[in-house]
Amino acid sequence: MMRILMLCLLLCAGLAHAHKPSDSYLTLTVDGQEIRGQWDIALRDLDFAIGLDANGDAAITWGEVRAKLGEIDAYAMSRLALGTAGQSCPASVSEHLIDDHTDGAYAVLRFVARCPVPVEVLQARYSLFFDIDPQHKGLLRLAYQGTSSAGVFTPEKSSQAFTMTRPSRLTQFLEYGREGIWHIWIGFDHILFLLSLLLPAVVLRKGHAWEAVGAFRPAFMSVLKIVTAFTVAHSITLTLASLHFVSLPSRLVESTIAASVVLAALNNIFPLFRERRWAMAFVFGLIHGFGFASVLSDLGLPSDALALSLVGFNLGVEVGQLAIVAGFLPIAYLLRHTAFYRRGVLLGGSLLIAAVASAWLIERAFDLKFMPF
Structure with missing residues (x-):
């Protein structure tokens, strides 16, 4: 023992860590053939991955983030793949923001993905930071026809499929119950x-x-x-x-x-x-x-x-x-x-x-x- x-x-x-473990927050809203997304990624994690703090003063400024926007987009979007019916849904970043979460500042990437056919089953592959931080998680909030459901990407569950149906009350209850169990264990x-x-x-x-x-x-x-x-x-x-x-x-x-x-x-x-x-x-x-x-x-x-x-x-x-x-x-x-x-x-x-x-x-x-x- x-x-x-x-x-x-x-x-x-x-x-x-000084705060909670590394997470990113991905929101996807499915509407026919279009997927609108918002991805909140911690600046401290991006700094570790691609280096944002240009002058090494341990304070990341908007100017330093802005100078790396292209690199941030390329790094992040290469680690997220969306598709449906076996076909890819190419995504492009449309807006950049900075937001504060409970554990610090986050870069916010807003993007739009367009699919060749209406989305009935969304296939998602997520691999952000998994190569440098196996404890990282991608927390997904999926919205469809006024309802939402949650999911978690981990190195063991990096590829997942989500059916576009209105989730039942029982399904939502069980999803959040699973999140509660996972949180106490980590x-x-x-x-x-x-x-x-x-x-x-x-x-x-x-x-x-x-x-x-x-x-x-x-x-x-x-x-x-x-x-x-x-x-x-x-x-x-x-x-x-x-x-x-x-x-x-x-x-x-x-x-x-x-x-x-x-x-x-x-x-x-x-x-x-x-x-x-x-x-x-x-x-x-x-x-x-x-x-x-x-x-x-x-x-x-x-x-x-x-x-x-x-x-x-x-x-x-x-x-x-x-x-x-x-x-x-x-x-x-x-x-x-x-x-x-x-x-x-x-x-x-x-x-x-x-x-x-x-x-x-x-x-x-x-x-x-x-x-x-």
Whole structure:
């Protein structure tokens, strides 16, 4: 188990970014033989791929972007292919903009693709940044006859086909549920926060030492309280933020999430909340909900099934979260009597988590980046 924890932590450290992982946002609107598109691509990713910062001052200006527009168009459009009925739909960029997302400035490419026949099944091949960043995702929002659906391009799913039918409510619900599961599984800060709270669930602190719980029920009840508190809290703020009732600055949210991981991990070494970890889960769960909402905001909620898609995404997050708990708790319970678990996994793992999260906190709070990947 310690090897698994170490592997997860090293992976998280290697993927520590000042903000969220690399994504681009592709919107396609199909109307007969015409496809109108908008593609939002992070300037930091384009800078890494083709070099935008001409003077090397770490501040990308509109002038530097404008000087590279032709290169940006060629780079991006060569990595997106649209077609239907086995025939290509050539695309050309018609407009350039700059927009701010929750994690920084993005180049916006608006384009039009024309197909030889009306689109009934849209075939799309996406390969932006996959050769330099295997963690990159292309988040698709596909609009057709007043309805919308979502999709995700990854290196494993770089080519996909979409049938031009009005998606059913069930389909939209399941799509957003899948997005919720995927987000919690790639949300390393959310995972480490949850693990930090779960690590002591199978032991009890006696003075300055940890002793194994005598039965499974106390451990299960501790986990249940933590997961319930976290779920209730992030569901509240996810809903409020997604419906635009409350909004917080991205840097504040991301920095506080990193700080929550640090505190949760250090609490296992220098107890502050002791057995009230559920209270920590609830308080910081409110902030984690804003983090989930930023992803859902970028995906977009379909106006014709807003509530259903929001519920689907939230339930997807819970399913992903429960899968992590289900994998962790039985193993931890079996190892609870061992010094290996108490010293190596609980204390050693908490120190490693605190170290990784501290790096995230510094990066996010001061807009720095320690690692080039």
